Amino acid sequence: MLSVKEQQLQILFSLLSRGKRTRYGRQHAFDKIEGYQDFCTRLPISFYSDIEDKIEAVKQGAPNLLWPGTTNRFAVSAGTTGKGKHLPLSDERLKSDCRFMRSVAFSYLKSWNRIPPVLGKHLSLPGTVERRDHLLIGEISGFTALHSPWWLRPFHLKPPAELTRLPFKQKFETVLGAALESDIKVIVAVPSWILTLFQQALDRTGKQKVSEIWPNLALLICGGVKLSNYQPHLEQLYGEKASPLDFIETYGSSEGYFAYTDTPNNEDMKLVYNNGIFYEFVPDPLPEMESLSIQPTIPLWQAEPNRPYAMLVTTNAGLWRYAVNDIVEFTSVTPPRISVMGRLSEMLDDFGEALHLYEAEQVLNETAGRMEIETCSFTVGSSITSEQELPRHHWFVQFVEPQHKQTLERLARAVDQSLQEKNRHYAIRRESGALGRPVIRSITQQEINSWLDQQDNSSAQSKLPKLLKKREDIDFFLHQ
Numbered sequence: 267m268l269s270v271k272e273q274q275l276q277i278l279f280s281l282l283s284r285g286k287r288t289r290y291g292r293q294h295a296f297d298k299i300e301g302y303q304d305f306c307t308r309l310p311i312s313f314y315s316d317i318e319d320k321i322e323a324v325k326q327g328a329p330n331l332l333w334p335g336t337t338n339r340f341a342v343s344a345g346t347t348g349k350g351k352h353l354p355l356s357d358e359r360l361k362s363d364c365r366f367m368r369s370v371a372f373s374y375l376k377s378w379n380r381i382p383p384v385l386g387k388h389l390s391l392p393g394t395v396e397r398r399d400h401l402l403i404g405e406i407s408g409f410t411a412l413h414s415p416w417w418l419r420p421f422h423l424k425p426p427a428e429l430t431r432l433p434f435k436q437k438f439e440t441v442l443g444a445a446l447e448s449d450i451k452v453i454v455a456v457p458s459w460i461l462t463l464f465q466q467a468l469d470r471t472g473k474q475k476v477s478e479i480w481p482n483l484a485l486l487i488c489g490g491v492k493l494s495n496y497q498p499h500l501e502q503l504y505g506e507k508a509s510p511l512d513f514i515e516t517y518g519s520s521e522g523y524f525a526y527t528d529t530p531n532n533e534d535m536k537l538v539y540n541n542g543i544f545y546e547f548v549p550d551p552l553p554e555m556e557s558l559s560i561q562p563t564i565p566l567w568q569a570e571p572n573r574p575y576a577m578l579v580t581t582n583a584g585l586w587r588y589a590v591n592d593i594v595e596f597t598s599v600t601p602p603r604i605s606v607m608g609r610l611s612e613m614l615d616d617f618g619e620a621l622h623l624y625e626a627e628q629v630l631n632e633t634a635g636r637m638e639i640e641t642c643s644f645t646v647g648s649s650i651t652s653e654q655e656l657p658r659h660h661w662f663v664q665f666v667e668p669q670h671k672q673t674l675e676r677l678a679r680a681v682d683q684s685l686q687e688k689n690r691h692y693a694i695r696r697e698s699g700a701l702g703r704p705v706i707r708s709i710t711q712q713e714i715n716s717w718l719d720q721q722d723n724s725s726a727q728s729k730l731p732k733l734l735k736k737r738e739d740i741d742f743f744l745h746q
Contacts, residue, residue: 270539270602271567278305278544281580284358288330290320290586302565311548311559311578311587314343314351324354325401333584341406341520342393352403353520359583360413362542366523367410369538370514371418373528374485378512383484386451388421389441391459395430404430406520407489423448442466450480454487457496458643458729461711464503475505484509489516491643491729492606494533494631498640499666517606521590522581525604537602539566542582551576551593553613553622558589571596574624576610593624612733616648617657617701620691623732629684630663637677640666643714645743646704647734656702662709662734662743669708678706713746 268276282305286296294308310316320331321340329336333356343351374384393405395412402409411426419425423444429437442463453460464476473479486500493515504511510530517525517535522543525535539545545566551558551574558576569575577590593607608624615621626646634641642664650657661678669677682703686693695701714730720742734740 269567270600271565273540274544274566275302277540277542278302278580281542281544281582284334284582285332285584285586288332288334288584290332290584294586306546306563306587309587311563311589312585313555313559313589315555317585317588318351321352321354325352327400331584332586333582338400339402339409341409342404343520351520353585354583355406355409356583358542359522359581360409362582363406363410363523364413364415365541366518366526366538368415369541370487370516370526373526373536374512374514377529383482383509384451386421386482387423387448388418388452388454389423389445389448389450389463390426390429390453391437391441391455391463392426392430394432394434394437406518421452423450438463442470446470446479450483452485452487453483456490456729457486457488457493457500458491458711458714460486460488461496461499461503461642462715464500465711468503476503477505477507481507483511485512485514487514487516489518495642495644499642502666517604519590519592521579521585521588522583524577524579534597534603534605537566537604539602544580546578546580546587547575547594548578549573549575551610553611555589558610566602569596569599569602571599574607593622608732612731614646614648614659614733617695618691619648619689619695619701621685621689625688626685627732629681629688630661633677633680633684637673637680639669639673639677642666642711643730645730645732645734647736647740649737649740651744656699658702659704660734660740660744661704661706663706664709664711664714664730674706674708678704681706707743709743709746713743717742 282296282299285291299305299308317332324331324337325340327336333354337354337356339355340352341355343353390411392411393408395402395404395408408430412430414426424441429441432440446467467476467479471479493513497513501511512530515527515535516523524543525537528536546563547569548558548561548563551561563578572595574593574595577592577594578587579590580586591610593610594604595607597603597605608622608627612623613621614623630641630644644661644663646659646661648657648659686696
């Protein structure tokens with residue numbers, strides 16, 4: 267069996283061979299690259315802004331720019347289907363996505379030994395795919411659903427081709443209506459939308475627990491946001507039953523599908539390193555593009571556990587040393603297993619505190635855990651609410667159980683103390699009186715959905731951002 271290094275190098279040189287006759291390949295002399303260090307020397311780290319003009323040309327039908335041939339399929343990496351980053355989807359990339367999903371399915375059947383329970387109707391909330399002139403533009407989950415294998419299609423509650431054409435609100439209502447009349451065995455969706463699905467199902471049926479509605483539900487397959495933030499709430503809403511409710515978390519994006527949980531009760535994920543993606547990592551990354559682009563990189567086989575890395579991917583859709591904007595840590599390197607820590611560019615630094623959002627999330631989870639408080643999602647922003655007030659961080663946290671005002675105040679004090687111990691920049695601002703004590707407020711999933719509606723961002727992959735940058739968004743949750 268080939269080592270991680272051997273398999274990754276095979277993928278790298280296969281990608282270079284496919285790309286050497288493209289305009290990008292000729293520009294960077296792919297045919298002269300002899301090893302990994304040569305690859306790093308000849309190709310710069312790239313961001314969307316570096317290739318946006320080439321992608322626009324591909325959308326107009328220009329061939330052989332980043333990847334051989336042409337494509338009319340584009341995955342939306344951010345925003346709605348009318349805005350955001352549009353990343354090309356080659357035939358090879360879609361085949362890799364299908365192989366990834368097969369790996370998830372076969373791993374579950376092997377590791378969990380649950381074949382009979384999942385033979386039945388599968389509910390999914392795939393993203394929308396729109397036809398715009400000669401182009402297909404949409405969320406990657408929509409394309410994945412459209413290309414699901416033939417043997418899975420009899421299990422779909424609704425045909426993917428029907429769902430991917432619908433606006434999200436209509437899609438949600440269509441799926442929920444059909445699900446309430448069906449024996450659902452598997453649900454595939456972003457955890458926040460599964461939470462909303464559970465809540466709506468209970469409201470409409472008058473039941474106390476979701477297990478009374480779908481007693482044979484066996485598996486939830488989730489991606490898009492961190493599952494551990496939602497799992498306690500989902501389990502509580504579902505209720506108890508004889509056999510356990512299983513969870514699989516996938517880690518993917520419009521750039522590719524990267525990892526998934528392959529064993530029960532594990533939060534880290536197996537990195538898939540033999541499926542058309544070559545990985546690189548930037549140790550201890552800086553958040554600014556200019557800084558990241560000149561930091562040294564390492565290949566997958568040189569990664570170390572328990573160290574933050576920015577991830578770069580070279581893919582069979584024509585992305586070359588592309589920064590994914592996520593921070594990951596390895597829990598194991600043989601075999602490679604990762605945890606996703608947060609977004610690279612997410613930092614609270616309006617008042618010089620230089621606080622990474624993944625640091626904030628770690629502190630919140632650890633502090634709430636010590637207080638035996640269960641949280642789901644959160645968002646945080648910094649502002650000055652009046653001329654008489656110090657600037658401060660406003661945390662809006664979704665809890666599994668309602669919390670009293672006094673509990674929220676104790677949690678805020680404990681979070682503040684832990685942040686000062688963890689981040690010296692934050693501590694200096696607090697000690698000098700330049701930053702006030704943070705405030706924590708409780709929010710509900712309904713309030714989150716209302717905010718998403720206000721942003722015109724109700725889609726299958728919509729999620730509450732960890733960071734609120736606009737004052738009006740902070741005010742929205744302050745005044746709920």
